Amino acid sequence: MAKGAKGTILVVDDEPEVRGVTRGYIQAFGYHVIEAASGIEALEAYKSGDFGLIVSDVIMPGMSRIAMFQQLKIEYPNAKIIFFSGDPKNEKANIDALVSTGDAIFLEKPIDLPKLPDAIEAMYQR
Numbered sequence: 001m002a003k004g005a006k007g008t009i010l011v012v013d014d015e016p017e018v019r020g021v022t023r024g025y026i027q028a029f030g031y032h033v034i035e036a037a038s039g040i041e042a043l044e045a046y047k048s049g050d051f052g053l054i055v056s057d058v059i060m061p062g063m064s065r066i067a068m069f070q071q072l073k074i075e076y077p078n079a080k081i082i083f084f085s086g087d088p089k090n091e092k093a094n095i096d097a098l099v100s101t102g103d104a105i106f107l108e109k110p111i112d113l114p115k116l117p118d119a120i121e122a123m124y125q126r
Helices: 016-027 039-048 065-075 088-100 113-125
Strands: 007-010 034-037 053-057 080-086 104-108
Touching: 007 016, 007 039, 007 088, 016 034, 016 053, 016 113, 034 039, 039 065, 053 065, 053 104, 053 113, 065 080, 080 088, 080 113, 104 113
Parallel strands: 007 034, 007 053, 053 080, 080 104
Antiparallel strands: none
């Protein structure tokens, strides 16, 4: 599949259905999408790709998305991410700290899909 004209986005979620819906919606707006089912997969994919942005669930088994993003920022200081979660209370302090850097946006699940393109564009402009 050819890369999207607008860039490539890495979608990270442990639920295949959520990844699929998110991928389809983002692709409809002209982006190329690569999927990862875990933080470890995401780190590996990010190292081998040219991603403008990551769209990721916060709470998943294994490596947390917060830990994934912190590791990415060490190796790739310009990495940007849109986090989403259905239960943000457990990660609120970490999410707030990352969002305050300007390199992350938080959206609550269920994602209001019509808001996603605006969030993506906002992150690409940063």
